[in-house]
Each structure stands twice: as structure tokens, then as C-alpha cells.
Amino acid sequence: MKERIKVVDSRPGSGKTTKAIQYINSLTDDIKVIYITPFLKECDRIKESCPNQNFYMPDSKLGKGSKMTNMINLIAKGRNVVSTHALFSNIDDRLIEAIRSHNYILILDEVMNVIEKFDLYKEDTRKTIEQKEGLTREDIKVLLQKNILKVDEETCAVSWIDEDSVLNKYIQLKTLADREMLYLIQGDLLIWSFPIEVFREGIFDEIFILTYQFDYQIQAYYYKFFNLKYTTYFVKEIKKGIYEIFPLSEDLNHESEWRNSIRDLIHICDNDKMNKIGNTYYDATNHAIATSLSKTWFDNAGRESIKVLVRNTTNFFQNFHKAKAPQKMWTCFKAHKKLFKSDFIPKKGWVELNARATNDHSEKTVLAYTLNRYLNPFFVTFFSKKDIFLDQDKYALSELIQWMFRSAIRNGKEIWVYIPSQRMRTLLTNWLNQED
DSSP, X not given: XXXXXXXXXXXXXXXXXXXXXXXXXXXXXXXXXXXXXXXXXXXXXXXXXXXXXXXXXXXXXXXXXXXXXXXXXXXHTTOEEEEEHHHHTTXXXXXXXXXXXXXXXXXXXSOOOOXXXXXXXXXXXXXXXXXXXXXXXHHHHHHHHTTSEEEOTTTOBEEEOOTTOOOGGGHHHHHHHHTTOEEEETTTEEEEEOOGGGTSTTTOSEEEEEESSGGGSXXXXXXXXXXXXXXXXXXXXXXXXXXXXXXGGGOTTTTHHHHHHHGGGEXXXXXXXXXXXXXXXXXXXXXXXXXXXXXXXXXXXOHHHHHHHHHHHHHIIIIISOOOGGGEEEEOOGXXXXXXXXXXXXXXXXXXXXXXXXOTTTTOOEEEEOOOOOOOHHHHHHHHTTTOOOXXXXXXXXXXXXXHTTSGGGGTOOEEEEOOOHHHHHHHHHHHHOOO
């Protein structure tokens, strides 16, 4: 049986994209490619690196104001297309049919957002997130009571069953329900799912996913939820500038040498006073609470606690390592970015916590990772419907490593890192010191 979905799971900077480019350039004209990447800059890289394959980028000017319309037209003509995750996530039946009619392979540079909360009032900028979520819950409750919507008891899939009741504001809701892309969890949590049919047989002849530690990403759990199989590979440089992929089963310890080579390049701040704010603490029943610096902590932290964290970060940048602004890289949850006001914490040094697939920050040598990463509880709730366990620690570690390897460490240079969260710091230290 042909291995249709291949996950190339290798460390950052190992040559995954280079291998993909070499593979694309080896293809015959009858095999078409859709290459999806997080950034427009990477789209330009693919176009420039594969000149003979003649890649097109969707252009709204050529699609009557819609990039998606232009993308559908390009694929209907059998063109090679390079685009972003953001556009591809809006895939519809027209695009699926256009792909089906040609011999396409799909290359996903990094995992996609395949599961998200669905918000009926997303475009209403006058309301808070909490208000919009509340209104969505109320609307769904009414639609269920009026037997306009139905929820499958086993799968929690939402169906629109009353064709005569479609108000304008519910058109998108009906469309997604008809395409089996909506789920209602515990009666009030509405979830959007990327159409699983895109990954099933009959659409793409081959699918490649270029990432790191895929098994702990949401897309892997999504595949388990829909019982979709994949095979894992790693990439290796077999001679100067030439890369090849090998089944992970051939070398389960292929990371050991890499970890050994970077261990002494990563200097983690171990100052007790600086790290105190992120310590694990114990409740009245002696149960360990490791949520300091989590999203909930930031949402509820008092002004003084935030001041301490900002002061510590400033101190790290200013006194521990007197780095210049271009060398500094830091992150926090996006909603709290404005709280980090300091002349020594450069705005341009902020790199989003889920940054991937970019080399734009490879000059950064002094880093501050000020948060404690957990999966949103709605993911846990959704996947629990099929008894799928989400490994919070492995997910957090993989996200930290991906972020950290946007910096100079990807080029084999030393970095100094402030990680005040005891949990995150311990995860990284344990990973660096494991033998296999």
C-alpha cells in the first residue's frame, strides 16, 4: 500500500525545506505541486528556488478581488501554486474539485490550524471575545431548540436540518455544517474543523508535512480523531548540499548527536531571584501547581506581578547580557505584549510564540521566553470525545524549541536564554540532557 501522507519530522534547520525544493525540481511536468507555507516571504523563496517549475502565487487582482478565486482558476489550469496557510485554510468545494481533476501533490511547510473555536460574531469589533462567545452559545441553543440544528450524539457533528430557515447571519454556519466541519462539544462549545476530506484519498496523490515533533501537534491528534494514517520520516544530508529522507524507524535516536552538539551552546539563566516568579507552588493539599506564567496567570495577574516580570526581563537584557537591540529576541502572549514597556525590551525584538519556518531572526543571541505554554482547554475537551490524550508537556517543549530555533542557535552560535517558568525551564533542561 502506497504511503500517501509522509511527515518529514526533523529538527529546525536540518534541511527539510531544502529537500522539498530538491524534490520539486526533480518532478516531471505531469506532476503538479501545491506548496503551502506560513509566510509570504517563503512563497518568494519557493518561486525563486524552483524557476523551471513556474510557480504562481494567488493574486486578488487576478481573481476579481479574491485570492481564493484566482487560486481556483490557477489550479483548474493545472498550474503549480505556492500560497499561505491563511489562504489554504479557507479551502472550499470549488478548490477541492479543481485539485481532484489534476495530478497534484501537497507540501505543507509546518502544521496548520486544523481545529479552532467557531465564532458567529468574529467580525464584530465592538464586542469582547467573552461577549461574542456568549452570543454564539445563545444562538446555537435557540437553533437547537427550534430543531434547525441537530447534533450527532456519538461524533458531536452539527447538521443543519431545516432548509427553510436560513437567516443571512447563519449562512456561513449552515455552509460549514453541510460540509461536516462543525462540532458542538458539551452543549455549548462550537468548534470548526478543517475539512478532513482534503487529506483523504482521491484529492492529493501525495502529501508531505515538514515539521518537528509532529506527534505532539494538534494536526497529529486531528489525524487520530479522524483515523487517518501517516508515516514519519527524518531528513539527512547525505553529501554536501544533498538531502534525503529516511523512515524514522531506521534511526529512532537520530536526534542524539544533534542534542549533544547544541547542549553547550544554550545558556539558561539559573538566577533564583529572577526565576522565582515562575516557580511551581503547592496548594493546601500539597498538590503541585505549575501554572505560573500561563495564559490564565497573565489574564489574572496583578499589576505588581507583571511589573516584576517586566523588571526581570529588563534586568536580563540590560545587566546579565548587555546586548544591543538587534541581538534581542523575546516573546509573551500576544494579548499582553503591550504590558512589556521598557527601553531595554525592543518592540522589534518580539517574535510570536508560535513562530516557525522563518530564518528572519537568526542574528538573535539573547532571548527571553516569558511564558508557560499549555494547550487551550477546548482542544482537550474536543479530543476527549474519542479518548485521545493530549501530552501538554511534549507540546509545550516542542513549541519552545521551535521558537528558540528561530535565533542564532540554528546557525550553531551560542545563545543566552531567560526562561522564568520553572516548568518550561525543566522541560528544556531534561530534553537537552537525555541520552536518546
